[in-house]
Amino acid sequence: MIVQFSIVPLGVGTSLSEHVAKVIEIVNESGLPYKFHAMGTIVEGDWDEVMNLIKNCRDTLMEDLERILIDIRIDDRKGAKNRIEGKVVSVEKKVKRKIKK
Amino acid sequence: MIVQFSIVPLGVGTSLSEHVAKVIEIVNESGLPYKFHAMGTIVEGDWDEVMNLIKNCRDTLMEDLERILIDIRIDDRKGAKNRIEGKVVSVEKKVKRKIKK
Amino acid sequence: MIVQFSIVPLGVGTSLSEHVAKVIEIVNESGLPYKFHAMGTIVEGDWDEVMNLIKNCRDTLMEDLERILIDIRIDDRKGAKNRIEGKVVSVEKKVKRKIKK
Amino acid sequence: MIVQFSIVPLGVGTSLSEHVAKVIEIVNESGLPYKFHAMGTIVEGDWDEVMNLIKNCRDTLMEDLERILIDIRIDDRKGAKNRIEGKVVSVEKKVKRKIKK
Numbered sequence: 001m002i003v004q005f006s007i008v009p010l011g012v013g014t015s016l017s018e019h020v021a022k023v024i025e026i027v028n029e030s031g032l033p034y035k036f037h038a039m040g041t042i043v044e045g046d047w048d049e050v051m052n053l054i055k056n057c058r059d060t061l062m063e064d065l066e067r068i069l070i071d072i073r074i075d076d077r078k079g080a081k082n083r084i085e086g087k088v089v090s091v092e093k094k095v096k097r098k099i100k101k
Numbered sequence: 102m103i104v105q106f107s108i109v110p111l112g113v114g115t116s117l118s119e120h121v122a123k124v125i126e127i128v129n130e131s132g133l134p135y136k137f138h139a140m141g142t143i144v145e146g147d148w149d150e151v152m153n154l155i156k157n158c159r160d161t162l163m164e165d166l167e168r169i170l171i172d173i174r175i176d177d178r179k180g181a182k183n184r185i186e187g188k189v190v191s192v193e194k195k196v197k198r199k200i201k202k
Numbered sequence: 203m204i205v206q207f208s209i210v211p212l213g214v215g216t217s218l219s220e221h222v223a224k225v226i227e228i229v230n231e232s233g234l235p236y237k238f239h240a241m242g243t244i245v246e247g248d249w250d251e252v253m254n255l256i257k258n259c260r261d262t263l264m265e266d267l268e269r270i271l272i273d274i275r276i277d278d279r280k281g282a283k284n285r286i287e288g289k290v291v292s293v294e295k296k297v298k299r300k301i302k303k
Numbered sequence: 304m305i306v307q308f309s310i311v312p313l314g315v316g317t318s319l320s321e322h323v324a325k326v327i328e329i330v331n332e333s334g335l336p337y338k339f340h341a342m343g344t345i346v347e348g349d350w351d352e353v354m355n356l357i358k359n360c361r362d363t364l365m366e367d368l369e370r371i372l373i374d375i376r377i378d379d380r381k382g383a384k385n386r387i388e389g390k391v392v393s394v395e396k397k398v399k400r401k402i403k404k
Contacts (some may be wrong), residue, residue, distance in 0.1 A: 014213035021397035094324035112317035117209035195223035
């Protein structure tokens with residue numbers, strides 16, 4: 001399945017990038033395929049792989065924080081693989097012009 | 102932690118209530134505190150309790166479906182309990198008039 | 203259409219209820235049907251009614267804040283009305299036991 | 304402000320790419336900065352620019368469909384610009400290794 005998640009730490013002011021950087025390092029070390037963008041991180045894996053990764057990110061941030069919000073969006077399609085790129089390619093084929101990705 | 106989730110089955114037409122009913126039955130049987138509303142289900146529990154519940158809902162729906170979308174929003178606050186009602190009460194105290202809930 | 207939204211103010215510490223209370227007062231004054239729960243506010247109206255309401259909430263909070271996050275989920279179904287209660291009733295009819303709402 | 308949105312058409316089967324392609328074409332024609340990824344589209348602009356764009360996408364899809372779900376996530380920060388790339392760069396500077404984006 002393909003999953004987008006983002007974690008919002010509360011009580012740390014308006015700049016969150018230091019905490020997001022910690023999350024990205026954990027994602028990077030997981031070995032799962034991922035893509036990082038301005039509104040979250042997309043990862044691909046089975047349920048346990050992805051949820052354990054997000055739990056690991058949450059546990060790490062909660063060591064220093066009192067409250068966090070996590071947003072998770074899952075697209076689960078039987079038998080589908082390599083969808084971080086595949087979903088974009090599938091749409092691109094149906095669009096007449098070159099699109100920004 | 103307090104968690105809102107919703108599951109959207111694809112490929113079943115425009116009416117989703119039959120599938121949502123299956124989800125609610127599983128939530129009801131879990132024994133976790135919950136509240137069902139028009140845009141999702143709110144449950145409270147620790148990470149493993151809630152995520153195992155959502156995984157159980159997903160596994161059940163995927164028996165008959167090819168693709169589902171799941172949206173999960175987590176509000177994780179150290180030491181906080183009874184927040185399905187508590188968060189609403191906390192806001193109500195700061196509002197001058199009676200609010201609809 | 204039926205819309206759930208929530209606004210997260212950043213840079214105000216870990217307690218957000220004072221700011222959420224401001225949002226609820228604005229929603230209450232709008233006259234639109236709404237329901238407030240622990241993870242957001244559900245309102246019903248046409249596109250412009252609902253989006254102007256959310257914009258109004260955002261403008262009010264941004265008077266005092268530097269950064270906010272807003273989450274909006276829309277369920278838009280042609281001709282459907284009274285769905286804040288109607289969607290719940292539609293699921294309830296398909297569930298064998300009494301559910302918590 | 305920077306906004307991620309995705310539109311899920313219901314009642315069209317399990318493959319959504321044809322409808323997503325329509326959305327991308329409208330986004331592309333809007334002239335707003337955007338980035339398309341596997342879980343949604345990120346655009347940058349002021350409230351009215353972005354919301355009118357999303358409304359335009361919704362109106363176009365609803366010509367042929369009975370029901371759609373729309374998910375919108377807004378990150379609104381006073382005075383911030385060029386954040387589709389800027390937010391990623393800000394995190395990258397705090398991460399020791401090269402990250403995938």
